[in-house]
Amino acid sequence: MNLLPLFIAIPLGTAFVIVLLGKMREIYSDILASIAALILAILPFILILSLDKGEVLVYSMGKWLPPQGINLVLDGLSRLMLIIINVVGFLAIVYSVSYMKKFTAKSKYYGLFMLMLTGMNGVVLTGDFFNLFVFAEIAAISSYALVAFGVEAEELEASFKYMVMGSIATILILFSIGLLYGLTGSLNMADVGRTIQGNGSTLLSFSMVLFLTGFGIKAAMIPFHAWLPDAHPSAPAPVSAMLSGVLIKALGVYALMRIFFNVFGFNLQLSWVFMILGLLSIFGGGLLALRQDDLKRLLAYSSISQMGFIILGLGCGNYWGILGALFHLLNHSSFKSLLFLNSGAVEYSVGTRKLDKMGGLSKVMPVTGATSTIASLSISGIPPFNGFWSKLFIIIGLVQANHFVLAVLAILASVLTLAYYLRMQRNTFFGKLKKELEKIKEAPLSMCFSMIVLAVVCVGLGIFFYPVMKVVLEPAVEVLQEGIKYSSLILGG
Amino acid sequence: MIFFLSFILFLIGLYCVLIKKNLLKIVMGIVIMEYSVSLFLILLGYKKGGFPPIVTPGVEGTNFVDPLPQALVITAIVISIASLALIISLCMRIYQKYKTFDITKIRKLKG
Numbered sequence: 039m040n041l042l043p044l045f046i047a048i049p050l051g052t053a054f055v056i057v058l059l060g061k062m063r064e065i066y067s068d069i070l071a072s073i074a075a076l077i078l079a080i081l082p083f084i085l086i087l088s089l090d091k092g093e094v095l096v097y098s099m100g101k102w103l104p105p106q107g108i109n110l111v112l113d114g115l116s117r118l119m120l121i122i123i124n125v126v127g128f129l130a131i132v133y134s135v136s137y138m139k140k141f142t143a144k145s146k147y148y149g150l151f152m153l154m155l156t157g158m159n160g161v162v163l164t165g166d167f168f169n170l171f172v173f174a175e176i177a178a179i180s181s182y183a184l185v186a187f188g189v190e191a192e193e194l195e196a197s198f199k200y201m202v203m204g205s206i207a208t209i210l211i212l213f214s215i216g217l218l219y220g221l222t223g224s225l226n227m228a229d230v231g232r233t234i235q236g237n238g239s240t241l242l243s244f245s246m247v248l249f250l251t252g253f254g255i256k257a258a259m260i261p262f263h264a265w266l267p268d269a270h271p272s273a274p275a276p277v278s279a280m281l282s283g284v285l286i287k288a289l290g291v292y293a294l295m296r297i298f299f300n301v302f303g304f305n306l307q308l309s310w311v312f313m314i315l316g317l318l319s320i321f322g323g324g325l326l327a328l329r330q331d332d333l334k335r336l337l338a339y340s341s342i343s344q345m346g347f348i349i350l351g352l353g354c355g356n357y358w359g360i361l362g363a364l365f366h367l368l369n370h371s372s373f374k375s376l377l378f379l380n381s382g383a384v385e386y387s388v389g390t391r392k393l394d395k396m397g398g399l400s401k402v403m404p405v406t407g408a409t410s411t412i413a414s415l416s417i418s419g420i421p422p423f424n425g426f427w428s429k430l431f432i433i434i435g436l437v438q439a440n441h442f443v444l445a446v447l448a449i450l451a452s453v454l455t456l457a458y459y460l461r462m463q464r465n466t467f468f469g470k471l472k473k474e475l476e477k478i479k480e481a482p483l484s485m486c487f488s489m490i491v492l493a494v495v496c497v498g499l500g501i502f503f504y505p506v507m508k509v510v511l512e513p514a515v516e517v518l519q520e521g522i523k524y525s526s527l528i529l530g531g
Numbered sequence: 532m533i534f535f536l537s538f539i540l541f542l543i544g545l546y547c548v549l550i551k552k553n554l555l556k557i558v559m560g561i562v563i564m565e566y567s568v569s570l571f572l573i574l575l576g577y578k579k580g581g582f583p584p585i586v587t588p589g590v591e592g593t594n595f596v597d598p599l600p601q602a603l604v605i606t607a608i609v610i611s612i613a614s615l616a617l618i619i620s621l622c623m624r625i626y627q628k629y630k631t632f633d634i635t636k637i638r639k640l641k642g
Contacts, residue, residue: 191628
């Protein structure tokens with residue numbers, strides 16, 4: 039039996055049932071959301087066990103074969119993304135069971151969350167351009183609504199800003215898809231990839247620019263980043279974790295990788311464009327993060343900076359660069375989600391996010407303090423945590439591609455990361471406990487559970503990086519390195 | 532070239548989003564941009580003197596217009612209606628909180 043449609047059907051079905059169930063009792067929606075998310079989190083591992091390494095699974099919707107019909111494609115890259123999306127999604131749902139108690143309409147929250155999962159799973163599985171656009175819109179629109187979920191003044195403002203930027207991005211993407219359809223007469227990625235080879239048309243470059251801008255806005259790379267530092271801190275903590283940990287990767291970086299590596303084919307100019315955008319994001323995000331006094335805003339700027347590392351690694355285009363980028367993508371989803379969940383726990387217990395109003399919290403919130411320290415050490419690239427290995431691989435990739443200056447800059451940037459995370463740790467969890475904070479209690483059990491699991495993942499990925507690299511990352515690297523052979527893999531021949 | 536028409540429309544929408552200070556005018560700009568893309572897709576499938584792509588017995592001719600862009604445009608329009616509804620309701624909520632539609636006065640978040 040082919041499991042692929044389940045990734046879209048389960049969350050989509052749950053989203054509608056859960057809103058109806060929520061009318062009866064709230065606990066039902068908690069249980070249903072957790073069960074659905076648990077099934078989704080287990081499914082990708084079943085797929086890994088049942089498939090050979092590097093095997094490509096294609097599912098044609100309604101038995102319409104690929105160039106005409108819509109197909110779902112599972113290769114190494116989509117498998118990696120599915121694991122990230124569904125595992126982080128499950129943990130965020132478990133966390134929400136306690137965290138979202140202060141909000142009304144919890145079942146509507148779960149409904150929107152499930153729709154977001156549907157959209158992201160669809161984006162990483164689909165092999166069709168227009169389908170990609172539709173799923174990206176499903177994920178994006180539900181995330182606009184989730185950012186505004188608290189309906190306070192700031193949240194609405196952030197959501198409006200996010201939505202204007204996001205709408206422009208999707209319009210550019212649709213424009214570009216239209217251009218490609220006009221040039222090739224097909225919407226299937228594999229078919230388009232085969233048709234445009236050797237075609238040096240200016241319109242093709244124009245469509246590439248439109249894709250780069252559109253997905254660049256979604257990935258919050260630096261010239262297009264303005265919405266992220268407002269939108270991510272304003273959302274409820276589990277949603278921030280999903281947005282920063284997964285959504286910008288699934289909608290932004292994944293789509294960029296798929297389109298530029300597998301459809302258009304990677305070349306030297308693109309490599310420079312990626313590397314320059316990456317460097318801008320690393321330093322812009324990092325320097326802006328240094329001077330933030332709001333915990334979640336600092337994390338949001340740090341997301342921009344870490345996304346820069348991923349784009350920089352992809353820009354190298356060689357084995358180690360891409361491996362490092364994908365590993366950093368996996369790692370970033372674990373530690374950045376963890377940090378956002380920590381910030382949510384702090385906000386839940388202390389009631390503020392201002393760095394200067396906190397201090398010494400690890401004495402009263404031991405679980406949050408310990409997990410947050412692990413996450414900060416990982417993201418700053420301290421061995422043996424996972425962030426160290428991925429940054430090391432990216433730097434090896436840069437050296438191998440003879441970009442020594444860029445390698446030195448990347449090392450400097452990871453020192454910068456360490457600087458602002460040390461500042462964050464010192465102001466929140468270390469130091470002297472303030473008098474008025476002494477009665478603070480640790481966050482509830484379900485929140486602690488998610489944080490501990492993610493911390494274990496951070497440490498585990500650091501220690502067992504070699505098996506993870508062999509089983510999960512290498513098939514994904516292969517997909518990107520094979521480049522435009524993608525089309526012959528899907529269509530055959 | 533007829534395609535420039537949709538491009539000009541797109542630029543008008545973009546101008547509106549970038550320059551206008553009123554929330555609702557920004558929304559209108561977005562809608563104009565969405566329409567320009569819909570128009571572009573429809574123009575892609577258009578053929579002069581083409582038939583609707585329905586096979587009727589007795590009528591000959593293969594000069595059908597391309598039906599696929601029309602299906603795409605319907606989908607795109609449905610999506611844009613949904614996002615329009617969401618963004619308008621956001622505007623209404625913002626108006627309740629700030630008592631203004633002027634974006635220069637809606638600045639509780641700092642850059």
